[in-house]
Amino acid sequence: MDLQHSHIVGFFSLPSQAMQSANPTAYNTAISELRKTGVQLGSCAHCGMGIIHHVVVKDSAGKVHGIGTSCAEKIGLSKEAIREARNDYTYDTTPEQRAEWKAAKIKREAAQAEYDRLMLAARTKRLKARRKVVAEVYAQLMLIGSNFSESLADQLWSGHSLSYRQAECVCKMLSTTGRRNKKNAAQWDAQLDLCTTK
Numbered sequence: 001m002d003l004q005h006s007h008i009v010g011f012f013s014l015p016s017q018a019m020q021s022a023n024p025t026a027y028n029t030a031i032s033e034l035r036k037t038g039v040q041l042g043s044c045a046h047c048g049m050g051i052i053h054h055v056v057v058k059d060s061a062g063k064v065h066g067i068g069t070s071c072a073e074k075i076g077l078s079k080e081a082i083r084e085a086r087n088d089y090t091y092d093t094t095p096e097q098r099a100e101w102k103a104a105k106i107k108r109e110a111a112q113a114e115y116d117r118l119m120l121a122a123r124t125k126r127l128k129a130r131r132k133v134v135a136e137v138y139a140q141l142m143l144i145g146s147n148f149s150e151s152l153a154d155q156l157w158s159g160h161s162l163s164y165r166q167a168e169c170v171c172k173m174l175s176t177t178g179r180r181n182k183k184n185a186a187q188w189d190a191q192l193d194l195c196t197t198k
């Protein structure tokens with residue numbers, strides 16, 4: 001057969017094994033639809049290898065053949081033409097399948113959106129709770145009013161924890177003596193803990 005002078009008339013992929021086990025009826029419908037194209041399914045008309053993706057070509061005698069994408073290039077068809085055909089999916093699906101897939105896609109997207117919404121709500125809730133905990137330290141740091149104290153305050157307010165060194169600086173800044181002693185030990189340790197908690 002002379003495939004050299006054939007031109008692309010379509011493209012389809014075989015329905016997946018997953019579809020075959022999940023929905024045999026849809027799978028069989030898809031296969032019988034594909035058979036109507038007159039293309040031999042599952043093997044390349046050029047090299048005989050098993051294929052999933054079929055570039056459908058019509059030869060000079062008007063007969064259609066399915067060939068693999070790499071063989072399509074070998075017989076002289078351009079990459080662009082093959083890609084275009086692939087995007088066309090001329091024989092790929094029945095309207096019912098397309099509707100089914102579209103509905104499934106909408107369902108998937110809705111589930112994803114719901115998941116994102118819940119995650120955002122959980123994050124917001126966590127941040128709110130964290131802000132309640134750090135509010136007092138935050139306010140005190142802001143009152144000191146240095147760039148350093150404010151940047152640490154911002155870190156805490158945005159939900160981040162501080163490094164041990166940073167937390168120590170907070171304790172120093174917020175204590176009257178600048179060091180841990182018997183009198184302020186409990187408060188010092190509590191602040192250290194609070195600032196480094198993740």
Ligand SMILES: [Zn+2]
Pocket residue numbers: 044045046047048049067068070071
């Ligand atoms: Zn081939």
